[in-house]
Amino acid sequence: MVHIVDGALSTEVVATGAVLGIAAVAYGLKRMDIETMPRVAVLSAVFFVASLVHVPIGPSSVHLILNGLTGLMLGWAAFPALLIALLLQAVFFGFGGLTVLGINTVNIALPGVLVWLAFGFMLNRVDGKWLWGIGFAAGSLAIALTSVFVGISLALSGQEFIPAAKLVFIAHVPVMVVEGVLTAAALVLIKKVRPALLSPMQVAGSPA
Template sequence: MHISEGILSAPVLLSGAGVTMVGTALGLRGMKEEKIPRTALLSSAFFVASLVHVPVGPSSAHLILNGLVGILLGWAAFPAILLGLTLQAALFQFGGLTTLGVNTMNMALPAVICYFLFHVWVKNKSPALAGIAGFLAGFLGVLLSGLMVALSLVFTGEYFRQVARLVIIVHLPIMFIEGVVTGFIVVFLRKVKPEILEG
């Protein structure tokens, strides 16, 4: 999911950076004091999650957890993911500093979309419904990110459908794993710390 440096053209990089800046500003403005530890915790979870690899046929893919970050943080997913990605680029050479904007957009925008789609549902009285909402958030987060990566690469001359198909096939197991992980975490949080889902 991390696009490397030197692939994308300047307009794509700039629009990615623009979206990320707006998203981060919105996230920071809405971030209240009591939300900071939670944001930091999810930012670190995101930072570590991408080291968890799942071999998929010829390639391999890693966890992203952007669905989880999204439903728990809303717009604050932008600063959380931006920070995680910055550290990943600096320490592991995932992606790169110039592609930071695009990569953040590709992972944080789906997170925010998941928030708006599912944050009401994860608070649902029925644990089963909440779990399903969590599953869908985890699943959709990865799926949308894959589509956004494909879309970013279109402008480099790669065919959208070809890339999209590849990204999605490779990440299909990841979507299910993240769905299950996110679903369980939601059900678990509802039991032990329901107020965290209110944010």
């Protein structure tokens, strides 16, 4: 439900989303250099693969978004990476939409970048329980912000969408838990196996 489809939002919201999206993607691209191009591409492919994975939760299942982890690993480059993932989903799977690419990119990538700005600098300083905590906070906060942004996009398009917007948030509470645990576990593993990956220098969107 994080993919808003074509036709639901008002023209103003779609246009604002497009403008914000283009600006942020351009900034993300600007912060990528020769060295980071393959890294961003490979990581954006990982996140695309993640979106194909369904994880069971209760009687249902959720497909992963992992935008918190994307932000933490890519910084500002999360914008172009997620735009491409969304474009591929729209063209090859029919998910989401075409005119809403801009607003969807902002709704999914911006929380990732915000989480990175808030927690990114701590990753190489903490360990163990603290890393679990920060990872959980980052992963679940990114999903919470995304569902809030989706809700705001809907609510700004019309009063009648407000119940749906509330439902989007409630429906995402379990997703927040799953993504929080997943993000934390992924960070703990990376920290153990290749700690250098989490140092700020390595984040693709922030060249040293």
